[in-house]
Amino acid sequence: MGSKVISNAKEFYNILRSLQDEGRNDPCTFEEDIQMLKTNGDRIPVLNMYCGNQSVFICEKAVPKMNEPEDQLMTETSNCTDGDEADDDGDYVAADCDASALQTELVPEPLTIMKARQLLSWYTLSQNVNVSAVENNPALHPLWVRCDMSDPAGTAWFGAETVCMGNKVSGVKLHSVTCKGSTVDKKSLITLDELKQEHKRRCHPSSMAIKGSARFLLLGSTVVENTLIKSQSSVTVDFKWSHVESILETPPLSSTATLNxxxxCGEMRSPMFEMYRELEFLQTLADGLRTGETEWMEPLESASAVNLTKAFLEELQNTAKTPQDQTAKPAETTKLKSEKDDPIFNSLLERGDLDFVEQLWVRMRKSVISYQDIGDCLKLVTEALRYGDIKPWIHRDSSSSLSKLILQSYHKQIDHVSLTGLTPVHMLLEMGLDKMRKDYINYLIGEELTTLNHLCYYLSTDVDLQEQVIRLRKLHHLLEIILTCSTFLGLPYDRLFLLTQSCLQHYKTYPYDENHEFKLQIKPALISHFYQKEHPVVWGVEVSSGNGAREVRTSLQLSDRPLVDHIIFDTDYTNETVNGGSEDPAFFSTMVCCGLANFA
Known part of the structure; x- marks a missing residue:
């Protein structure tokens, strides 16, 4: 019996070792029904508390693959979409569709408690150098096994990780994760004293440290008059503090706090929404240049682009003929109706110094619906310049092709421009890039959040137009972040300045990503009015003893959603509220216990 156990432990070790050494993340199968894979601990919520982004092994029940002949799959697909089937076949069609939907939403399957214990024993045995039949094996990544909660404690995970002294494995930490379904009854939750006693029972420490943590949702999906308004944006705050006195206590003002x-981009409640619509039109032009196909946006003006351009040129001509204005810079022309509809946008980002090219861009981007429109509008402008009908002013640092033609018109020498093919689109895209860059510069520098030197990467015209658009999108995303924190959270200048520098530095290196979470340290007092009367989405307490690799922790996490994804919890309460909309929120309870086994 002993030799069989040792043999199984060696086989198990060899598979884990190959996963660890080969650097691949593809799952492999063990004993036909067990799937083993390597991943990062932070990808699994309940493991993130202990493992962070450390590599771990996951063992779970292998889900059988349903391979079907291609022709049968095509038949089922057509059945799912064929609305002319007879009623008798309807049930079968629905069943096929449901089965297909289920296959795309397969969740990880747990192993039995007995099997999980066996895998942990093999892992531990393979690392114990004191077992005569075991070689001096190098340390493995931590192992975590999904469990079916069939034991009285309701264990959802078992885990094991090696403890090393130098290069030698000296012991193993054994973890267990137990879970309970959501409840609004706070009296049923474990108390702080009970958590301490559980830690003492397992570890027999001479002293203990207690730390608290909590996460609150400051901005995200919300409920207004019983209607859920979904949002892809979110701002949460993580608190950490010492000297916890009770379960679910409010984080003290002495806590450390980090905004996530x-x-x-593109949410209607954002103060940047109008700028986003402008950016989307600019992106449409860039996509058209790149792919040769353009999906035009709905025009925001009822008048055609050509008529708006004609009216704009006539207004400039009439202004130039007025004696008192002949030597002065042309006054700003009458604003379009759609420019007056958003006071938030106007107050935050609109500039009062739009030059001729920028004003032309504003009119064209709200009315253009074809390549022909662009060509016709620019033809009107170039002819007016060539014949001296207008002498518009432009900013000295304008870099678009049209701006260069205007400079030439001052000397009555204009290069011939063939407004055919994609040239007009290219010219209009340059106009938009020029205008929007100035919009962003105006706000960032006006608010003293950065300097031109720090914006060189984003303002460079030495790269191609597609790359310029990408960098402009990054700058827009930065403004969305800053204005969200300024408008909705009311963060002070020093925090906004640090956040701006962090975003600018990040996007110099990394690609555009709206899912990236930016971090910002903050004093709890600055946002106390947001969280002190709200319920946390996650609240935790941790009791620990020992130091370094031999530290042992017992923790409790209370959350508004289950931290375990392979178990469906039975509960009498459905937590449908968001942002603390319930007087008595329901919490799922997750407890992680740890014990240390030394290889004496």
Missing amino acids: IKVA
């Missing part, structure tokens, strides 16, 4: 900021 994730902002999606």
Whole structure:
């Protein structure tokens, strides 16, 4: 019996070792029904508390693959979409569709408690150098096994990780994760004293440290008059503090606090929404140049682009003929109706010094619906310049092709421009890039959040137009983040300045990503009015003893959603509220216990 156990432990070790050494993340199968894979601990919520982004092994029940002949799959697909089937076949069609939907949403399957214990024993045995039949094996990544909660404690995970002294494995930490379904009854939750006693029972420490943590949602999906308004943006705050006195206590003002900021562009409640629509039109032009196909946006003006351009040129001509204005810079022309509709946008980002090219861009981007429109509008402008009908002013640092033609018109020498093919689109895209860059510069520098030197990467015209658009999108996303924190959270200047520098530095290196969470340290007092009367989405307490690799922790996490994804919890309460909309929120309870086994 002993030799069989040792043999199984060696086989198990060899598979884990190959996963660890080969650097691959593809799952492999063990004993036909067990799937083993390597991943990062932070990808699994309940393991993130202990493992962070450390590599771990996951063992779970292998889900059988349903391979079907291609022709049968095509038949089922057509059945799912064929609305002319007879009623008798309807049930079968629905069943096929449901089965297909289920296959795309397969969740990880747990192993039995007995099997999980066996895998942990093999892992531990393979690392114990004191077992005569075991070689001096190098340390493995931590092992975590999904469990079916069939034991009285309701264990959802078992885990094991090696403890090393130098290069030698000296012991193993054994973890267990137990879970309970959501409840609004706070009296049923474990108390702080009971958690301490559980830690003492397992570890017999001479002293203990207690730390608290909590996460609150400051901005995200919300409920207004019983209607859920979904949002892809979210701002949460993580608190950490010592000297916890009770379960679910409010984080003290002495806590350390970190904002986690994730902002999606294009939400209507954003003060940047109008700028986003402008950016989307600019992106449409860039996509058209890249692919040769353009999906035009709905025009925001009822008048055609050509008529708006004609009216704009006539207004400039009339202004130039007025004696008192002949030597002065042309006054700003009458604003379009759609420019007056958003006071938030106007107050935050609109500039009062739009030059001729920028004003032309504003009119064209709200009315253009074809390549022909662009060509016709620019033809009107170039002819007016060539014949001296207008002498518009432009900013000295304008870099678009049309701006260069205007400079030439001052000397009555204009290069011939063939407004055919994609040339007009290219010219209009340059106009938009020029205008929007100035919009962003105006706000960032006006608010003293950065300097031109720090913006060189984003303002460079030495790269191609597609790359310029990408960098402009990054700059727009930065503004979305800053204005979200300024408008909705009211963060002070020093925090906004640090956040701006962090975003600018990040996007110099990394690609555009609206799912990235930006971090910002903050004093709890600055946002106390947001969280002190709200319920946390996650609240935790941790009791620990020991030091370094031999530290042992017992923790409790209370959350508004289950931290275990392979178990469906039975509960009498459905937590449908968001942002603390319930007087008595329901919490799922997750407890992680740890014990240390030394290889004496």
